[in-house]
Amino acid sequence: MSDQIRVEEGEDNTLDQLFSEIRQCRYCEPGLPLGANPVIRGKSSARVLIIGQAPGTRVHESSIPWHDASGKxxxxxxxxxxxxxxxxGRIAIMPMGLCYPGKGRSGDLPPRPECAPRWHHAVLEQLPxxxxxxxxxxxxxxxxxPxxxxxxTQTVQEWSRWLPEYLPLPHPSPRNTLWLRKNPWFEQDVIPELQRNIRLLLPDVIRE
Known part of the structure; x- marks a missing residue:
């Protein structure tokens, strides 16, 4: 076994331990209507990170991120x-709030504010x-x-300003279908750039 492979395995062991700790987190559980079920995934070799909002009820039940219409x-x-x-090994997924936050008047509540400050920095250190x-x-x-x-809308319109580190996207929820209709430039301009970047980063796995 090469030194490089040993290093990579060591990195994943550390990340796995961190994820195990995160999945056992019950810090916000008193305020969670369905209880705590932190949803997060990734390996140290991942090249793309997706940071979304928080799991919905389907994801809470399955523990599979983006396992819903938004994910499709x-x-x-x-x-x-x-x-x-x-x-x-290619794509890591870490929401702003790791657990389902509950239902509000017009959709799910915002992600719990404690999650990102508590966990994100530690996770990012293990995704080099x-x-x-x-x-x-x-x-x-x-x-x-910041x-x-x-x-x-303005943030997504200025998408090129944040590259190559970040690419802001609207939420793909069916609730945002009207936004997509009102802003056709998103699918005309941003989606091709998004897919171009994905092809560059994951050239061996893009489907035809």
Whole structure:
């Protein structure tokens, strides 16, 4: 076994231990209507990181991130099959809130504010090969782009400003179908750039 392989295995052992600790976290459980079930995945070799909002009820039940209609649309935007999307060695997934936060008046509640400060930095330290982070939705953008414009629409319109480190995206929820219709430039301009970057980072796994 080469030194490089030993190092990579050591890195994944550390990440696995961290993920085990995260999945046992019950810090916010008193405020979670369905209890705690932190959802996160990835390997140290991952090159793309997806930071979304928080799990919905389906993801809470399955523990599989983006295992819903929003995830189907997101995979279409990326141009990736399910198998590639869920390949932890290539794509890591870490929401702003790791547990389902509950239902609000117009959809799910915002992600719990304790999660990102508590866990994100430690996880990022164990993902040394990330080349592109997709910031899906306003909560991820507010946290990682402190100098962004006031609105999500303006932030996504200025997508090129954040590359190559970040690419802001609207949330792919069916609730945002009207937004997509009102902003055709997103699918015309941003999606091709998104897929181009994915092809560059994952050239061996892009489907025809």
């Amino acid at each position: 649309r997101l995979r279409q935007w990326l141009g990736l099959s399910d198998d590639v999307f869920y390949d932890e 090969d990330i080349q592109l982070t997709l910031l899906v939705g306003q909560y991820a953008q507010q946290y990682y782009l 100098d962004k414009p006031k609105t999500l």
